[in-house]
Amino acid sequence: MNIKPIKSELDYNEALERIEELWGAKKDTPEGDEFDLLVTLVESYEMKHYPIAPPDPIDAIKFRMEQMGMTKADMVQYLGSQSRVSEVLNRKRNLSLKMIKSLYKDLKIPAEILLA
Numbered sequence: 001m002n003i004k005p006i007k008s009e010l011d012y013n014e015a016l017e018r019i020e021e022l023w024g025a026k027k028d029t030p031e032g033d034e035f036d037l038l039v040t041l042v043e044s045y046e047m048k049h050y051p052i053a054p055p056d057p058i059d060a061i062k063f064r065m066e067q068m069g070m071t072k073a074d075m076v077q078y079l080g081s082q083s084r085v086s087e088v089l090n091r092k093r094n095l096s097l098k099m100i101k102s103l104y105k106d107l108k109i110p111a112e113i114l115l116a
Contacts, residue, residue, distance in 0.1 A: 001034045006045040015042050058091055060113045061103065068107070078102045 006012050015038050022038070025031035055063070065075065075085045079099050087093035095103075100114045 001030060001037075003034065003037050003041070006041050012042065012045055012049075015045075054113050054116050057095060057114045057116055058089060060109055061107075062089065064107050064109055078106060 004011070006015055019035065019038050019042065022031050022035040025035045061075075065071075072085050072089065073082065075089075076082055079085045079088050079095075079102075084093065088095060088099070095114060100111060103109045103114055104111045
């Protein structure tokens with residue numbers, strides 16, 4: 001096992017190749033340990049060099065609505081009146097703190113996304 005920090009794209013690509021070779025290694029074996037360490041290093045490198053921006057709050061709401069088979073009418077209980085739902089979903093009105101709390105609590109949309 002020759003594990004080193006990932007400092008360049010070359011190191012990153014080599015680590016990915018080795019991960020492929022180790023895929024399916026049994027846990028608590030030298031190969032399994034090497035796999036776990038390399039995955040951790042790759043995740044750290046990717047977080048630093050390829051960050052994923054959080055989704056837009058309205059897109060997150062629409063996505064959750066689609067996941068749950070909800071309509072705009074279903075959103076009245078979380079956002080207010082039918083006109084307020086339309087304003088929010090059409091980006092003409094910002095989310096209020098009360099709306100954010102309701103969406104977080106009831107629809108499990110992460111607060112950090114709704115506050116963005």
